[in-house]
Amino acid sequence: MPGTNLTRDEAQQRAKLLTVDSYEIDLDLSGAQEGGTYRSVTTVRFDVTETGAESFIDLVAPTVHEVTLNGDPLDPDQVFKDSRIALPGLLEGRNVLRVVADCAYTNTGEGLHRFVDPVDEQAYLYTQFEVPDARRVFASFEQPDLKATFQFTVKAPTGWTVISNSPTPEPKDSLPNVWAFEPTPRISSYITALIVGPYHSVHSVYEKDGQSVPLGIYCRPSLAEFLDSDAIFEVTRQGFDWFQEKFDYAYPFKKYDQLFVPEFNAGAMENAGAVTIRDQYVFRSKVTDAAYEVRAETILHELAHMWFGDLVTMEWWNDLWLNESFATYTSIACQSYAPGSRWPHAWTTFANSMKTWAYRQDQLPSTHPIMAEINDLDDVLVNFDGITYAKGASVLKQLVAYVGMDEFFKGVQAYFKAHAYGNTRLSDLLGALEETSGRDLKTWSKKWLETAGINILRPEIETDAEGVITSFAIRQEAPALPAGAKGEPTLRPHRIAVGLYELDGDSGKLVRADRIELDVDGELTAVPQLAGRRRPDVVLLNDDDLSYAKVRLDERSLAFVTEHLGDFESSLPRALCWASAWDMTRDAELATRDYLSLVLSGIGKESDIGVVQSLQRQVKLAIELYADPAAREALLTRWTDATLAHLRAAAPGSDHQLAWARAFAATARTPEQLDLLEGLLDGTQTIEGLVVDTELRWAFVERLAAVGRFDETEIAGEYERDRTAAGERHAATSRAARPTPEAKAEAWASVIESDKLPNAVQEAVIGGFVQTDQRELLAPYTEKFFEVLKDIWDSRSHEIAQQIVIGLYPSIQVSEETLAKTDAWLASAEPNAALRRLVSESRSGVERALKAQAADAAAA
DSSP states (O other), X not given: OTTOOOBHHXXXXXXXXXXXXXXXXXXXXXXXXXXXEEEEEEEEEXXXXXXXXXXXXXXXXXXXXXXXXXXXXXXXXXXXXTTEEEEOSOOSEEEEEEEEEEEEOBSSSSEEEEEEOTTTOOEEEEEEOTTTTGGGTSOBOOSTTXXXXXXXXXXXXXXXXXXXXXXXXXXXXXXXXXXXXXXXXXXXXXXXXXXXESOEEEEEEEEETTEEEEEEEEEOGGGGGGOOHHHHHHHHHHHHHHHHHHHOSOOOSSOEEEEEESSOSSSEEOOTTEEEEEGGGSXXXXXXXXXXXXXXXXXXXXXXXXXXXXXXXXXSGGGHHHHHHHHHHHHHHHHHHSTTOSOTTHHHHIIIIIHHHHHHHTTSTTOOOSSOOOOBHHHHHTOOSTIIIIIHXXXXXXXXXHHOHHHHHHHHHHHHHHHTTSEEOHHHHHHHHHHHHOOOOHHHHHHHHSOOOXXXXXXXXXXXXTSBEEEEEEEEEOOOOOTTOOSOOOOOOEEEEEEEEEEOTXXXXXXXXXXXXXXXXXXXXEOGGGTTSBOOSEEEEEETTOSOOEEOOOHHHHHHHHHHGGGBSSXXXXXXXXXXXXXXXXXXXXXXXXXHHHHHHHGGGOOOHHHHHHHHHHHHHIIIIISOHHHHHHHHHHHHHHHHHHHHHSOTTOHHHHHHHHHHHHHOOSHHHHHHHHHHHHTSSOOTTOOOOHHHHHHHHHHHHHTTSOOHHHHHHHHHHOOSHHHHHHHHHHHHHSSSHHXXXXXXXXXXXXXXXXXXXXXHHHHHHOOGGXXXXXXXXXXXXXXXXXXXXXXXXXXXXXXXXXXXXXXXXXSHHHHHHHHHHHHHHOOOHHHHHHHHHHHHHHHHHHHXXXXXXXXX
């Protein structure tokens, strides 16, 4: 990725020098069906503060034909270099720049992505510009604080659909294949968008109190039969209602389209009025309610961005966390509190999935303050992480507990009104919140947002002979940061609840008998109001999950929870205890074999399907990476036997049945278990209520390929049943999963020796290549990985390179040798900061696994 970086200093200098007024962008996409390149003509009007100044505009393009500045032609060979066009001799006041270039379609999910659907053989295009990729489609001042209006004119094949930020115009009779859009409001370049192709669409409208916003949902025709538009519109309308009430600011754009697009790298993207969403969220087969909940959170997250991110935008990427954390927090809050929501338990899901992501990220050597130091684009590209999204959202939840929800949203309302269509820094939001809450947030901000790491909270309880509490205190610890991390351990102020739980003799449920909310600060906080009362069965710190901290149970509570974890009446305290147990396993405080026993004792009573599926993933990961290698096979056998028993016992047709079918398929190993998978595929065996549909078939095929039961004949036969883009990816995974040296060599070559695979197919190949029960077969690839790593990073686009670095690092080779080879590479290769970070994070996983394996062996 040479020559595509931009530093914060350069961006600040450019922002001081110029103000951008407008872009007119003319794109000829009439050859999209064939691919290659397309003509891009950009006219930019901008004002400059001083005559004779120099600056530059960003462009990534194979060819630049013309550059005209204020009527004077500039030689492209002289001014276009390193993805920049130099702009010498600028005039004070208004300047006009025109750039004519050939830009390239991509298959990496960056810039203008082009995909051909194998079902109808039609091309489908969409843009993805965050962080710095509008410059792959038109010449742009690629930084968030240089807002402007954008007017797109697009030539495309007749009969196609063209969607952008502004409402789609009708082509004129004289030019039936040209769409001339109205200018957008003032927005940042990274949230502009174009989606072009013969897409299928469904339309509706959001109407309330005289407001009318056109709504559209789009997908490829080959997915139209699976598009549940009514459910998507329902979640969208709930979001409009709740956000407009809480933000006290009307939706700021003229329409709201949601476009399910192929081969999308992220979950979704908040393009103003034209949100793109990965089309795996159009479910082709039965999924559990957890998948619908995650999709709804994604829909609401992007809708929240229309205000926070699009209407008001960060000045520079160091406040990316505020964008993402706010959208995450408010989307979960909307799911939890909006009238009529299907997911009032959304904070359980947050504790169970997003929080565990944050805790994991915060214990890596790359941990950083929520408000990260972002010196350049390379820094931000690897910063879309668990701290930016999940820890940030956790800390916003803590901030709401600290200042009060009403006061929080009053501050947000003032913030939107003061900064609409502008750019801000964190201090602008904190100032608004200080005003409405009356709390001084400077110390809070310093300790929570400007420091790294996690605190641990432990109860210290003393009782008399009758079991009455004589003293109760909460001890806060600030563990040392991981080796290599910057900063110092920090004790923080926490607003938390303490839950007191008793086992109800009649119902057999653990119910909350009392709840105390208080501020914890410093090393030891006394809780005198608990003295004099009988000790409950379970004391749970951070009940309701208000703060961000690791929580440990006292010895008696832990013993009780171990016997009764599945008996909590409410899902959130169960999720918090499950999360604590998983955290202890990762930290080598709980042996993997004991974690497995705990899960097997309680998962049968777990009603929350999202928690069940998380536990299934975590147990598999723990046995494969954290178990003593000598015990691994026995533990896998115990787990797989349990998955089959749960599959047979689950209610026919239920979400739990489907989740257990997938968990069973993931580790099926004995001849009898593999025979069952084959029998379910060919119909000679059945389980009442279990529909072996397209996606579940592929889960079985992938496992049978990985253990050597299925080869090319069976894989090709399954693809014949499912000749779709998803089928193509599943077939690629299955082929790469086969346990032969030839299959591994073929998969490796397709990713490493060629750069032709589209992003989604490459991801599928990598997913099949790495099989935890093929360690010996994959061992030679450790050396090969380090040999090619630097070249891959330097020669591939960011998304493609990052997939390879993370996906092919030898994470399953848990050994001192892997650490040594990683250290030797880090010492000799001189990687840039972004690549060093990714490799160091993967190394940290191996180091953690070694400690956990030792702890598990010691428990034998």
